[in-house]
Amino acid sequence: MKKEPPQKYASKIFKKHNHNACFNDSMKAFQKHCVQKNLKLTPLRSKVFEFLLRDHQPLGAYQILDMLRDSGFASTPPIAYRVLDFLIEQGFAHKIKRLNAFVACSHPGSTHSPTFMICRKCDKVAEIDEKDSGIDLKKATSFDFKVEEAVIEFIGLCTSCVTVEAT
Amino acid sequence: MKKEPPQKYASKIFKKHNHNACFNDSMKAFQKHCVQKNLKLTPLRSKVFEFLLRDHQPLGAYQILDMLRDSGFASTPPIAYRVLDFLIEQGFAHKIKRLNAFVACSHPGSTHSPTFMICRKCDKVAEIDEKDSGIDLKKATSFDFKVEEAVIEFIGLCTSCVTVEAT
DNA sequence: AGATGTATGTTATATTATAACAAGGAGATA
């Protein structure tokens, strides 16, 4: 049996994965986090996180508001923005500047400066580990500037869309 | 006479520099570019570029509109956004997502994926060379994703503001 | 029950950006 060659993967998001498990694990991690930090995991918060987990598609605040309305929640802008702020603060969501949209964090738990790959065709977003991104934050902190945080978003094509475009 | 040790500089923007020369060189480069590409360097375009060059401060579209009004130009939103689009397309300006603001490009001429250092205290922005940024775009293009463009913005403190905060 | 703190709801408005169409002016050409 041949050994697999080492490969670099942007993230599971662009690949098939066991989404049920993925969803459940994330939800459980969120629940656990809230219990540990004595934060309230309310129906509203839970619902919004669920939307974000649903299919890893980034969602705009106003899309989320529509979904909340459909689910019987109040749906004025502050409702969504507050929950999103909460999720971001707790490290379970990120904002994609490029899209003015929000995604569930792919590896929550520790605060980190996320790096995203955004497909310009299907708008799917993959969050990748800093170590795989070709970025060395220490190297970026220079004589003249103390780096505290980084916004890193790569725009391009995911495997599926590359294939389609090549046709 | 001792040799200076090699140092890394984020950019001239955070340092003293001959701003008159800097301003004039940029303006001339822009003029030259327009002649070569047979584009019209109109008073409006020239004025907006001048604002951006003024002191390297990122400017919001509506700030630019105010400045245009003060200079006797028309000042409805499309006026500013169109000129800014023009400058960006021609490679003489960039948009800073973090600030929803625009800056003159520090090394125009060739198209490039700029990397910025944004001081969270004074909002000054330095554009740095990719090679100094600790980022390897080739490394970022992986099996799963074809990188075409990158948005890279470091947030932190510039030398002056670090000093102030340490006090 | 009352006090406190946090979450949610509501109203209004700020900020950023674009669509769609009209008018003006420079240069080419008949």
Added chain:
DNA sequence: TATCTCCTTGTTATAATATAACATACATCT
């Protein structure tokens, strides 16, 4: 010179994103 074409600028209206400020509800502790 007239008019055609192309590009720039001007105008009106509105879309999209986000926050401020304040009111109400609800849980938990006492």
